[in-house]
Amino acid sequence: MTASYISVVKLAIFISASSLVCCLPQSGKHDLTLQDDPPDQRYPQHVHLSLGVAETEMVVTWTTFQETPGAAEYSLPMSPQKMTVPSTVTIFIDGGDEHRKYYIHRAHMTHLKPSQVYSYRVGDESGGWSPLFSFRATPSGPNWSPVVAVYGDLGNRNGRSIGRLQTEAQYETINAVFHIGDFAYDMQEDNGRVGDDFMAQIESIAGYVPYMTAVGNHENPYNFSNYRNRFSMPGGDGEGLFYSFDYGPAHIVIFSSEFYFFLNQGLELIAKQKLWLMKDFEAANKNRAERPWLIVQSHRPMYCSNNDDDDCSISKELENNVSLVGGACRVLRYALEDTLYEAGVDMYISAHEHSYERAWPIYDRKICNGSYDHPYTDPSAPVHIITGSAGMQSGHDAFETEVPFWSAYRTQNYGYSRLHITNATHMLVEWVDDEQDGKVTDSIWVIKNKHGAGTYDCHLKEEKRW
Numbered sequence: 001m002t003a004s005y006i007s008v009v010k011l012a013i014f015i016s017a018s019s020l021v022c023c024l025p026q027s028g029k030h031d032l033t034l035q036d037d038p039p040d041q042r043y044p045q046h047v048h049l050s051l052g053v054a055e056t057e058m059v060v061t062w063t064t065f066q067e068t069p070g071a072a073e074y075s076l077p078m079s080p081q082k083m084t085v086p087s088t089v090t091i092f093i094d095g096g097d098e099h100r101k102y103y104i105h106r107a108h109m110t111h112l113k114p115s116q117v118y119s120y121r122v123g124d125e126s127g128g129w130s131p132l133f134s135f136r137a138t139p140s141g142p143n144w145s146p147v148v149a150v151y152g153d154l155g156n157r158n159g160r161s162i163g164r165l166q167t168e169a170q171y172e173t174i175n176a177v178f179h180i181g182d183f184a185y186d187m188q189e190d191n192g193r194v195g196d197d198f199m200a201q202i203e204s205i206a207g208y209v210p211y212m213t214a215v216g217n218h219e220n221p222y223n224f225s226n227y228r229n230r231f232s233m234p235g236g237d238g239e240g241l242f243y244s245f246d247y248g249p250a251h252i253v254i255f256s257s258e259f260y261f262f263l264n265q266g267l268e269l270i271a272k273q274k275l276w277l278m279k280d281f282e283a284a285n286k287n288r289a290e291r292p293w294l295i296v297q298s299h300r301p302m303y304c305s306n307n308d309d310d311d312c313s314i315s316k317e318l319e320n321n322v323s324l325v326g327g328a329c330r331v332l333r334y335a336l337e338d339t340l341y342e343a344g345v346d347m348y349i350s351a352h353e354h355s356y357e358r359a360w361p362i363y364d365r366k367i368c369n370g371s372y373d374h375p376y377t378d379p380s381a382p383v384h385i386i387t388g389s390a391g392m393q394s395g396h397d398a399f400e401t402e403v404p405f406w407s408a409y410r411t412q413n414y415g416y417s418r419l420h421i422t423n424a425t426h427m428l429v430e431w432v433d434d435e436q437d438g439k440v441t442d443s444i445w446v447i448k449n450k451h452g453a454g455t456y457d458c459h460l461k462e463e464k465r466w
């Protein structure tokens, strides 16, 4: 056998073997390796802003699904000087079966120049960067006029107001958003993926303006952990359940109505929050000359005229139940209507009912308008607004057929409110109707020539109650 013959045979065997390999069904090992190799999940997702404790600060929060250092890089437009601040990372394990692990990054962008527009991005070189976003730093002090979109009850399906809110945020017709509870429907669903979708949807709002939040009943699963971990609110309890901040001529207070309705955590939370509220109102009232408006927000209304079984609909029948208005809680001084009234709160904004409803100035089931012709000029009780209709999969909440005497305007349409805190004496509330191309179908000027604790005398009036 010659050497050349052997070479030909070897070549033939090699070719045959190669052909055989390429024609054999794939063993699967190689494919499985590819499939099991997870995609790189270190890129930043769910980017959203919130106000910091200081006016010269903006907090940016984002998520990665793998560990990576992370930082926020921010600068004035066209400036070659970029500031970089590393993120602090907390690990959040969702309570679902899959126990999905989130790396929640928070970075505090500090020393901001008031009213200046900054561009920013988050991430890092190894994991990747977010798109380049921008925001305007909070103007300094009380002498400016914030415009805020306010709503609750926004889902990741049928989220009717999202498009209009994205436009408002990106074109700066609003300075901030207040989302008063009930997110995504629900954030923990599908092992947190519904919350992930929602956070991605609002990124084009919350990446541009601070997205300030309150907790709602839909955040209850797993001890409100999706809410407490995904958002970053300044001060208060440190978990966004109750906190406050100054914003232009207003002091804004957010509290959890849910402590009153999920009592498995005990009454201690109600007591702790009440104590904090009393202290915060006391401090705010010492500062009313500088920040005259005191605006309180929480998820659940005290008064509503929807035809469901919610507490606000039937509060007159709840004399012995836990309630924000009365019942056993009033005896225990935990009910908050009295507290808000005594503190001279100007406005209480809530959601929960999937509708918009504006009440006449009201306290203890009595109307206390400023006057017949000008009900919202120097009223003798807080103004109550419900704005829980930004759009969600469960649709509208219907009203009782008969309009109660305290209800000034109501609609089931989808939309959101726009709050213009114009100056020390004037505030404009608008209802933006998403079923009428964003037309403002309700608006009131609230005019207050005096603000402060003990300025209301509604309790002395012999008015109609029910």
Ligand SMILES: [Fe+2]
Binding pocket: 181, 182, 216, 217, 218, 299, 351, 352, 353
């Ligand atoms: Fe709700």
